[in-house]
Amino acid sequence: xxxxxxxxxxxxxxxxxxxxxxxxxxxxxxxxxxxxxxxxxxxxxxxxxxxxxxxxxxxxxxxxxxxxxxxxxxxxxxxxxxxxxxxxxxxxxxxxxxxxxxxxxxxxxxxxxxxxxxxxxxxxxxxxxxxxxxxxxxxxxxxxxxxxxxxxxxxxxxxxxxxxxxxxxxxxxxxxxxxxxxxxxxxxxxxxxxxxxxxxxxxxxxxxxxxxxxxxxxxxxxxxxxxxxxxxxxxxxxxxxxxxxxxxxxxxxxxxxxxxxxxxxxxxxxxxxxxxxxxxxxxxxxxxxxxxxxxxxxxxxxxxxxxxxxxxxxxxxxxxxxxxxxxxxxxxxxxxxxxxxxxxxxxxxxxxxxxxxxxxxxxxxxxxxxxxxxxxxxxxxxxxxxxxxxxxxxxxxxxxxxxxxxxxxxxxxxxxxxxxxxxxxxxxxxxxxxxxxxxxxxxxxxxxxxxxxxxxxxxxxxxxxxxxxxxxxxxxxxxxxxxxxxxxxxxxxxxxxxxxxxxxxxxxxxxxxxxxxxxxxxxxxxxxxxxxxxxxxxxxxxxxxxxxxxxxxxxxxxxxxxxxxxxxxxxxxxxxxxxxxxxxxxxxxxxxxxxxxxxxxxxxxxxxxxxxxxxxxxxxxxxxxxxxxxxxxxxxxxxxxxxxxxxxxxxxxxxxxxxxxxxxxxxxxxxxxxxxxxxxxxxxxxxxxxxxxxxxxxxxxxxxxxxxxxxxxxxxxxxxxxxxxxxxxxxxxxxxxxxxxxxxxxxxxxxxxxxxxxxxxxxxxxxxxxxxxxxxxxxxxxxxxxxxxxxxxxxxxxxxxxxxxxxxxxxxxxxxxxxxxxxxxxxxxxxxxxxxxxxxxxxxxxxxxxxxxxxxxxxxxxxxxxxxxxxxxxxxxxxxxxxxxxxxxxxxxxxxxxxxxxxxxxxxxxxxxxxxxxxxxxxxxxxxxxxxxxxxxxxxxxxxxxxxxxxxxxxxxxxxxxx
Numbered sequence: 001x002x003x004x005x006x007x008x009x010x011x012x013x014x015x016x017x018x019x020x021x022x023x024x025x026x027x028x029x030x031x032x033x034x035x036x037x038x039x040x041x042x043x044x045x046x047x048x049x050x051x052x053x054x055x056x057x058x059x060x061x062x063x064x065x066x067x068x069x070x071x072x073x074x075x076x077x078x079x080x081x082x083x084x085x086x087x088x089x090x091x092x093x094x095x096x097x098x099x100x101x102x103x104x105x106x107x108x109x110x111x112x113x114x115x116x117x118x119x120x121x122x123x124x125x126x127x128x129x130x131x132x133x134x135x136x137x138x139x140x141x142x143x144x145x146x147x148x149x150x151x152x153x154x155x156x157x158x159x160x161x162x163x164x165x166x167x168x169x170x171x172x173x174x175x176x177x178x179x180x181x182x183x184x185x186x187x188x189x190x191x192x193x194x195x196x197x198x199x200x201x202x203x204x205x206x207x208x209x210x211x212x213x214x215x216x217x218x219x220x221x222x223x224x225x226x227x228x229x230x231x232x233x234x235x236x237x238x239x240x241x242x243x244x245x246x247x248x249x250x251x252x253x254x255x256x257x258x259x260x261x262x263x264x265x266x267x268x269x270x271x272x273x274x275x276x277x278x279x280x281x282x283x284x285x286x287x288x289x290x291x292x293x294x295x296x297x298x299x300x301x302x303x304x305x306x307x308x309x310x311x312x313x314x315x316x317x318x319x320x321x322x323x324x325x326x327x328x329x330x331x332x333x334x335x336x337x338x339x340x341x342x343x344x345x346x347x348x349x350x351x352x353x354x355x356x357x358x359x360x361x362x363x364x365x366x367x368x369x370x371x372x373x374x375x376x377x378x379x380x381x382x383x384x385x386x387x388x389x390x391x392x393x394x395x396x397x398x399x400x401x402x403x404x405x406x407x408x409x410x411x412x413x414x415x416x417x418x419x420x421x422x423x424x425x426x427x428x429x430x431x432x433x434x435x436x437x438x439x440x441x442x443x444x445x446x447x448x449x450x451x452x453x454x455x456x457x458x459x460x461x462x463x464x465x466x467x468x469x470x471x472x473x474x475x476x477x478x479x480x481x482x483x484x485x486x487x488x489x490x491x492x493x494x495x496x497x498x499x500x501x502x503x504x505x506x507x508x509x510x511x512x513x514x515x516x517x518x519x520x521x522x523x524x525x526x527x528x529x530x531x532x533x534x535x536x537x538x539x540x541x542x543x544x545x546x547x548x549x550x551x552x553x554x555x556x557x558x559x560x561x562x563x564x565x566x567x568x569x570x571x572x573x574x575x576x577x578x579x580x581x582x583x584x585x586x587x588x589x590x591x592x593x594x595x596x597x598x599x600x601x602x603x604x605x606x607x608x609x610x611x612x613x614x615x616x617x618x619x620x621x622x623x624x625x626x627x628x629x630x631x632x633x634x635x636x637x638x639x640x641x642x643x644x645x646x647x648x649x650x651x652x653x654x655x656x657x658x659x660x661x662x663x664x665x666x667x668x669x670x671x672x673x674x675x676x677x678x679x680x681x682x683x684x685x686x687x688x689x690x691x692x693x694x695x696x697x698x699x700x701x702x703x704x705x706x707x708x709x710x711x712x713x714x715x716x717x718x719x720x721x722x723x724x725x726x727x728x729x730x731x732x733x734x735x736x737x738x739x740x741x742x743x744x745x746x747x748x749x750x751x752x753x754x755x756x757x758x759x760x761x762x763x764x765x766x767x768x769x770x771x772x773x774x775x776x777x778x779x780x781x782x783x784x785x786x787x788x789x790x791x792x793x794x795x796x797x798x799x800x801x802x803x804x805x806x807x808x809x810x811x812x813x814x815x816x817x818x819x820x821x822x823x824x825x826x827x828x829x830x831x832x833x834x835x836x837x838x839x840x841x842x843x844x845x846x847x848x849x850x851x852x853x854x855x856x857x858x859x860x861x862x863x864x865x866x867x868x869x870x871x872x873x874x875x876x877x878x879x880x881x882x883x884x885x886x887x888x889x890x891x892x893x894x895x896x897x898x899x900x901x902x903x904x905x906x907x908x909x910x911x912x913x914x915x916x917x918x919x920x921x922x923x924x925x926x927x928x929x930x931x932x933x934x935x936x937x938x939x940x941x942x943x944x945x946x947x948x949x950x951x952x953x954x955x956x957x958x959x960x961x962x963x
Contacts, residue, residue: 066081066082066084066085066088066115066116066119066120066123067081067084067085068081068119068122068123068352071123072351078123078153078156078157078160081123082120082160082163085116085119085120085164086116086163086164086167088114088115088116088167089114089167089170089171092114092171093171093174096112096174096175096178097174097178100178101178106179107179108405109401109405110175110178110179110183112171112172112174112175113171114164114167114168114171116164116167116168117161117164117165117167117168117189119164120160120161120163120164121161121164121193121354122352122353122354122355123352123353123354124157124158124160124161124353124354125161125193125194125195125196125353125354125368126138126140126141126195126196126197126335126353126354127140127141127142127143127144127151127153127154127157127353128141128142128154128157128158128161128368129141129195129367129368131367132195132334132335132367133333133334133364133367133369134299136296136299138195138197138335139197140197140349140353141154142154144351146349172185172187182379182380183379183380184377184378184379184380184381184382184404185376185377185378185379186375186376186377186397186400186401187374187375187376187377188373188374188375188376188394188397189373189374190373190394191356191357191371191373192356192358192362192363192369192370192371192372192373193354193355193356193368193369193370193371194255194334194335194354194355194356194358194362194368194369194370194371195334195335195353195354195367195368195369196254196255196334196335196336196337196350196352196353196354196355197335197349197350197352197353198293198335198336198337198347198348198349198350199336199337199338199339199340199341199342199347199348199349199350199352200291200301200332200336200337200338200341200346200347201215201341201342201343201344201345201346201347201348202216202250202252202257202259202330202338202341203215203216203217203218203223203250203341204216204341204343204344204345204346205287205288205291205346206223206248206250206259206284206287207223208287208346209283209284209286209287210283211247211248211280211283211284211287212246212247212248213246214246215343215344216246216249216250219250219251219252220249220250220251221249222245222246222249222262223246223248223249224245224246245262245269245271246262246271247261247262247271247272247280248260248261248262248280248284248327249262250338251326252338252339253338253339253357254337254338254339254355254356254357254358255303255331255332255333255334255336255337255338255355255356255357255358256329256330256331256332256338256357256358257326257329257330257338258308258325258326258328258329259284259326259327259328259329259330260326260327261277261280261281261327261328263277277327281307281327281328284327284328285305285307285328288302288305288328288330289302289305291346293336293347294347295347299333300333301332301333301336301347302330302331302332302333303331303332303333303358303359303362304330304331304359305328305329305330305331306328306329306330306331307327307328307329308320308325308326308327308328308329308712308713309712309713310329310713311325311329311713312712312713312714313713314359314360315359315360315361316360316361316393317360317393318414320710320712320713321450322450322463322710322712323449323450323463324450331357331358331359332358333358334355334358334362334369337350337352337355337357338357339352339355340352356371358371359371360372373394375389375392375397377389377418377421381404381422381423382421382422382423383421383422383423383424383425385421389418389420389421392418393415394415395413395414395415396415396416396417396418397415398410398413398415399413399415399416399417399703400415400416400417400418400421400422402703403417403422403691403701403703404422406701408666408668408674408702408703408704409703409705410705411636411666411705411706412705412706412707413703413705414705414707416481416483417430417689417691419483424693424695427693427694427695428691428692428693428694428700429484429571429572429573429574429691429692429694430482430483430484430571430689430690430691431484431571431574431576431622431689431690431691431692432478432479432482432484432485432486432487432571432687432688432689433486433487433488433489433576433624433657433686433687433688433689433690434475434478434479434486434487434488434489434685434686434687434688435488435489435490435491435626435657435676435678435685435686435688436471436488436489436490436519436678436682436685437490437491437657437658437659437660437662437677437678437679437680437684437685437686438491438492438493438494438525438659438660438661438662438680438681439490439493439494439510439514439680439681439682440493440494440495440496440497440498440527440680440681440825441494441495441496441497441498441499441501441502441503441507441509441510442466442467442498442499442681442682442825443467443468443499443501443502443509443510443513443724444467444468444499444501444724445464445465445466445467445470445711446464446465446466446467446681446682446683446825447462447463447464447465448462448463448465448683449462449463450462450463450710463710463711463712464710464711464712465682465683465708465709465710465711466681466682466683466709466711467682467711467716468513468514468516468517468682468717468720468724469716469717469720469721469724470709470711470714470716470717471517471682471685471709472516472517472518472717472720473714473715473716473717474685474707474709474714475488475517475518475685478687478707479518484571484572484574485569485570485571485572487520487521487569487576487578488517488518488519488520489519489520489521489522489523489578489626489657490514490519490521490522490523490659491522491523491525491626491627491628491657491658491659491660492522492523492524492525492526492527492528492550492582492583492627492628492659492660493525493526493527493528493628493659493660494510494511494514494522494528495507495510495511495527495528495530495540496525496526496527496528496529496530497527497530497825497827497925497927497928498510498825498928499819499825499928500731500734500735500815500819500930501724501727501728501731503928503931504731504734505727506531506535506539507540508539508540508543509723509727511540511543511544512543512723513720513723513724514544514546515543515544515545515546516717516719516720516723517720519544519546520546520567520569521546521547521548521549521567521578521580521626522544522546522547522548522549523548523549523550523562523580523581523582523626523627523628523659524536524548524549524550524553524561524562524580524582524627524628525582525583525586525627525628525659525660526583526585526586526589526590526628526925527925528540528548529586529590529594529595530590530594531594532593532594532596533561533594533595533596533597533598534596536548536561537561541563547562547563547564547567548562548563548580549562549563549564549565549566549567549578549579549580549626549627550562550565550580550581550582550627551565551566551579551580551581551603551606551607551609551610552581552582552584552600552601552602552603552606552607553582553586553595553598553599553600553601554598554599554601555597555598555599556597556599561595561598562580565579565580565606565610566578566579566580566610566614568614568618568620571692573694574621574622574692574694575618575619575620575621575622576620576621576622576623576624576690577611577614577615577618577620577622577623577624578624578625578626579607579610579611579614579623579624579625579626579653580625580626580627581603581606581607581625581626581627581628581629581646582600582603582627582628583600583627583628583629583642583660584600584601584602584603585600586600587599587600588924589924589925603627603629603646604646604649604650607625607646607650607653608650608651608652608653611623611625611650611651611652611653612651612652615652621692621697621698621699622654622690622692622699623652623653623654624653624654624655624656624657624688624690625646625650625653625655625656625657626656626657626658626659627657627658627659628658628659628660629641629642629643629646629658629659629660630642630643630658630659630660630661630662630663630677631643631644631658631661631663631665631677632661632663632911632918632920632921633912633918636664636665636666636667637666637667638667639663639665639667639675639677641661641663641921643656643658643660643661643665643675643677644669644675647669647671647673647675648669648670648671648673650673653673654672654673654674654690654699654702655673655674655675655676655688655690655702655704656673656674656675656676657675657676657677657686657688658675658676658677659677661677661911661920662679662680662907662908662911663677663679663911664677664678664679664684664706665677665678666686666704666705666706668702674688674690674702674703674704676688676704676706678706681825682709683708683709684706684707684708684709685706685707685709686704686705686706686707687704687705687706687707688702688703688704689701689702689703689704690702734815735814735815735816735819736804736805736814736815736816737814737815738805738808738812738813738814739813739814739815739818739934739937739938740812740813740937740938740940740941740942740943741793741809741810741811741812741813741941741942741943742792742793742811742813742942742943742944742945743811743942743943743944744763744811744944744945745791745793745810745811746763746764746767746791746792746793746811746813746945747762747763747764747791747792747793748762748764748788748789748790748791748821749762750762750765750785751763751947751961751962752959752960752961752962753959753962754852754959756785756786756852756854757785757788757856757858758785758786758852758853758854758856759849759850759852759856759959760951760953760959760961761858761947761948761949761950761951762785762788762858763792763945763946763947764788764791764792764821764858765783765785765788765858765859766858766860766945766946766947766948766950767792767933767936767937767943767945768783768788768821768822768858768929768933769781769782769783769858769859769860769861769904770860770936770945771932771933771935771936771937772828772860772904772905772929772932772933773860773861773904774936775828775904775932775935775936776828776830776902776904776926777902778830778861778901778902778903778904779861779862779881779901779902779903780838780859780860780861780862780901780902780903780904781859781860781861781903781904781905782841782842782845782857782858782859782903782904782905782909783857783858783905783906783909783929784845784854784855784856784857784858784906784908784909784913784914784916785854785855785856785857785858786853786854786855786856786914787822787826787854787906787908787929788821788822788858789820789821789822790817790820790821791817791820791821792813792817792818792821793811793812793813793817794808794811794812794813794814794817796810804816804817813937813943815934818930818933818934818937819930821930821933822928822929822930822933825928826906826907826908826928826929827906827907827925827926827927827928827929828904828905828906828907828925828926828927828928828929828932829904829905829906829907829909829910829919829920829923829924829925829926830902830903830904830905830923830924830926831902831903831905831910831919831922831923831924832900832901832902832903832922833900833901833902833903833917833919834896834897834899834900834901835893835894835895835896835897835898835899835900835901836895836896836897837917837919838879838893838895838901838903839876839879839895840917841857841903841905841909841916841917842857842859842864842866842876842879843866843872843873843874843875843876844914844915844916844917845857845916846866846868846872846875846876846953847872847873847875847915848872849866849868849953849959850868850957850958850959853914854914855914855915855916857951859950859951860882860950861881861882862879862880862881862882862893862950863879863880863881863882863888863948863949863950863951863952864876864878864879864880864950864951864952865877865878865879865952865953865954866951866952866953866954867954867955868953868954868955868956868957868958869955869956869957870955876895877954878892879892879893879895880892880893881893882948882950886946886948887948888948888949888950903919904926906929907920907923907925910923947961
């Protein structure tokens with residue numbers, strides 16, 4: 001019996017005894033069998049309180065939108081399967097009519113689809129395809145059992161597939177009728193199909209290659225003997241025993257399998273040391289490249305074997321995610337696939353007769369193979385065309401739909417707007433701006449978690465992101481897709497607070513490589529004047545092959561510190577004007593005298609004046625203001641702060657691009673101004689697009705998307721990389737120079753043994769916070785443990801990859817080691833805070849305990865205690881000043897608003913990172929943390945840090961300090 005999407009099977013044991021095992025085989029994996037049935041044998045007593053028939057009816061609900069399980073179990077015939085599949089329409093058409101007609105919901109965008117075309121293709125495509133791509137006869141053509149006796153059902157099965165597409169047409173027609181019949185319509189398919197009738201057992205292939213000891217028991221399941229759990233690593237009874245357990249896991253869908261290695265550094269139960277990863281990958285690659293079908297040894301079973309990085313470009317498709325993509329990815333050729341494999345057999349027949357998941361460019365229409373998706377467009381806004389539209393990608397659909405709706409495109413859109421299919425598309429010009437905010441000379445890559453850039457406290461592996469050599473290929477990708485040209489800009493602070501590879505050379509390498517990356521304009525921020533105004537105007541600006549723009553830094557005679565207030569650029573007939581501005585608080589963020597003869601004026605009226613001038617005098621149709629204001633709170637789409645205040649108050653401006661605060665913004669304000677900002681130092685960049693209709697000269701559309709330039713799978717630009725190598729070679733003698741030593745080893749691990757230093761006081765944390773506090777004379781210093789990434793002292797064993805000499809004395813400290821501890825280019829920030837804010841910071845630092853988190857604080861100038869059993873936010877029980885000798889014996893700190901203290905912290909935390917209080921609006925940016933720490937160590941020569949009880953945990957569940 002069936003109703004809607006549910007079917008109840010009422011089975012009489014005497015009639016189904018030959019098929020009971022099949023029934024259990026298929027349904028125990030997809031539903032909720034009653035215990036009395038799932039464990040019973042047919043010959044035993046299978047009674048239940050409901051009775052056998054009722055139990056099955058209650059416990060085996062199943063969707064009937066072409067549910068393949070009963071068909072493959074031979075419990076129903078093909079005609080019934082098709083009947084059930086087409087009944088999908090009954091429920092879903094009723095739902096849709098009810099929503100629109102009864103509830104009165106008339107959507108601006110209606111998304112419709114049907115799964116039945118997919119399901120029928122899975123079941124029948126291989127049964128109606130006479131030959132494979134190699135021309136060999138298909139043994140399953142019109143022969144479900146491949147016994148040589150034709151079924152005589154080719155026409156009928158082709159009709160089933162046609163029926164599914166007719167259902168899709170009816171679904172589309174229904175949607176058009178409900179919207180009045182005049183709706184702009186896109187019809188797309190998510191993927192193509194190919195006939196399939198053999199299944200490859202990926203888990204068995206890994207076992208036979210010697211990667212795993214046993215065959216994997218199912219999709220994405222660890223290859224562990226039945227009834228056993230993966231062994232702990234290392235073995236509990238012997239710390240020196242080698243790790244044991246499965247070394248790889250295969251996850252498949254259709255013609256593709258992704259194989260994930262179980263690496264020690266990625267997982268607590270990992271078994272493959274990092275240094276063996278490449279060898280294991282080569283072992284897997286070799287196994288699949290050598291895979292042959294014993295029955296058809298001449299066939300190419302495998303189309304391509306790739307290491308994960310290669311998925312950055314698979315036939316033009318970017319299919320790579322840094323942490324979710326497999327270490328090895330295998331794609332088969334039809335008629336082979338990975339689904340429905342037979343346990344114990346490497347290659348066996350499969351009753352899944354159609355598949356997807358093959359290479360994107362695979363097309364052989366004569367043999368029913370077409371991995372290209374469908375794209376049809378018609379209706380208002382779409383221009384009729386006698387010729388097919390070439391080169392449409394799935395990622396182009398959403399941006400084009402967003403354009404037609406007049407709403408911003410997806411925030412991470414990779415695709416293009418398809419101007420060629422639009423009415424009047426020939427008169428549209430896309431002004432494309434690529435923006436890298438607050439670059440701070442980060443010409444070498446940073447590292448970050450692929451899932452959360454802020455999550456320094458997670459155990460997720462980190463990956464390279466940004467850096468000039470990798471940014472250029474990313475920027476070139478978007479430049480190549482812009483139909484009418486691009487300009488790449490920065491919003492100030494491209495220099496200043498930079499890593500040593502730039503700072504040691506007065507930041508001239510940053511300008512040199514920004515030239516190489518093709519920047520077209522920059523603004524002026526506070527760090528542009530770190531050295532002096534003369535350095536900016538006399539050294540930096542002349543080296544740049546692009547102008548520095550700002551309307552509001554002037555001397556008494558009206559002369560600008562920038563090269564110009566604005567710049568106009570032609571985009572194939574549309575004129576863009578870029579108006580630069582600078583932050584009003586530059587005098588408060590730079591040392592006295594740094595601005596020389598210049599002062600900073602309110603940018604808002606000056607931006608508005610310049611916007612009016614460029615429209616009148618230079619014919620600009622698009623005006624974008626960009627510069628060194630940022631958002632300080634809120635969300636990406638609902639931010640607050642100086643950037644938003646400026647965008648709300650300027651006039652004559654179409655969009656505003658911000659900088660300065662390391663905040664992601666993409667939003668449109670009530671006045672219609674599009675506002676963006678992206679994360680600093682090249683870990684994110686923005687693509688802003690403004691569309692001009694040349695027939696009216698008006699901006700008719702605005703959108704922006706943000707992107708993370710991961711280095712995985714990207715080939716660095718060779719010329720830039722060569723220049724970086726030259727600079728590194730010059731720096732090697734400097735970074736390899738010993739600056740001091742310690743009386744003890746200073747590891748990253750904390751006093752409680754956590755190797756990442758995130759549960760207790762640590763020696764490296766004490767050194768870094770002492771350096772911050774003493775350098776700037778603050779009362780206290782706090783830094784997050786997630787920002788401390790390495791041992792400070794040189795390792796006992798020599799490594800060719802560090803900056804320690806082979807004959808370095810024990811516990812030597814070099815400049816390179818300091819950079820290893822502090823690799824992120826963080827800057828010290830100082831501010832005055834209340835006792836209440838100090839308590840809030842300490843509370844936040846221990847809120848996650850006993851969970852390990854990068855927010856865990858390392859402190860100087862104070863000692864505090866917390867109760868781990870108390871509710872987060874109410875854990876700090878006391879805090880006292882440190883005595884001069886470091887002991888926790890001075891007076892108690894007042895953790896109320898009645899007292900203020902000076903704080904040194906890092907810029908990430910000051911801006912609210914790791915959920916610390918956001919004090920960025922009143923914080924003063926100082927120097928790089930690594931420079932501060934280096935100078936502190938060098939001044940002492942020999943340091944003797946101790947664990948001093950700066951952080952005391954109270955209550956059950958506290959981590960134990962090692963003796």
